[in-house]
Amino acid sequence: MRFSLTIFLLFFTLFTQATVYKWVDKDGKIHYSDKPIENAETVEFKSNTQNQIKLQAFKANSSTSNDDQDSSTQYNLSITSPDEEETIWNNQGKITIMARISPNLEAKHVLVLLMDGVIVGPPQTSPVFSLKDIDRGEHSFVIKAVAQNGKQLASTPPRKIFLHRAIIRRQATPTLSPGDH
Template structure:
């Protein structure tokens, strides 16, 4: 059974081998087809006709690029304020996050603040982030040092805080006297 199947597959590939025909129309344009047309001739391909792709060797990296690829600086980062599980009471929803980083950031490196796994604000060079109008509740903060190409260089452990904020849009209700 297997032998018959292999024979049928080989026969099928031989039968389906496409022949290419070439002809020139009245305007002098050359055309190719898999169907014979009057005044067409069969195109014979040489055995060495192959699609060849040449891969270019990567160029040596410039000295300034090599520094970014292999960062020699190992940053140590931590969030100083607020403390872990601290409750902040602010009716405006303002929070200031302060961190420490050693050694100092290189000029092409930036800090990014993530609140609840989402980037908050633009990247910056200073480790002090002032946030305005944050919703009340539990929040987790992480600060990451990144290169300009987006590669993460260092990160702080997550810091969980609680923001206590009075109800903001509560309408005054009329009171009745009994």
Template sequence: MRIALILLLLLSTMLAHATVYKWVDENGKVHFSDEPIKDAEVVEFKENTQNNIKLPEVTALPSAPSEPAVKSIDYKMSIVSPTEEETIRNNEGDITIITDISPQLASTHQLGLFMDGKQMGSKQTIGLFKLTNIDRGEHSFVVKVFDKSGKKIASTPTRKIFLHRTNLNQPKFIRPQPRTN
């Protein structure tokens, strides 16, 4: 059974080999087809008329950096305001940190503000940070420069400030009321 199936497949592939016909129309244009047409002649192909395409060898180009390497920038940074050990009195707990950076921040670099060792908010490109609802007490601030991969490039010296804020959790003073009989 298998042998018969294999022979049948081999015969069908031989018959599937299409014959090519060639003819010229009344305008002198040459046409080719696999269906016989009136006055068409059979085209005979030689064994060596196969399509052999040889592709040129691929040569690897030297890899170029995808982006120009940013040269190392030596930033000079400082926190301008508030001053060292300044006392800020603000009942809402608002603090504004202003930094001075030279040279100007590169387009691929960002600033991050750290208060008491924790990053406050997201990184930004402007050296002005506005904080709200900060707890009263002593706080230390540092501003750091990061490249696009998150590597720290530079930072300011630590700046210590004090925030005075009215504590709203104190018990209210109750005035004694005179007795009425």
């Protein structure tokens, strides 16, 4: 039943054509309709009639600043050390993050280090970041290449690192006072 209904509807739609009629009213306005009106003409469409929208191609202005042109550099940026999910054992909380960037960083571009989503330290041109006094636990690091205008040019995937700091808390050793035996 469903199959025969589907076939019928397909054939019905193939053989059904919408005719368009055109007429001019007493004020000289042209009207179109799918219903025949007295003195209306049938409109014949060419086979290549299509609705098309052509968008103009974007052209860069010759007055574009050098900052925008400089930021077109495509950097390949990755963290080389420490490894993903590596545990670092350092009681002073020192971590060194090293990255590789290619091509070399241009003079107007800098690198920033984010630890747990927060920028750590000032921007720099060196791909080696030395941190100290980092709390123990899990941390996520990302390095971003940034232009002077603040535009992000490249970013590393997040790198998860674990810092282990042995904390020795010396508790007061109980001493015996005279007479307490």
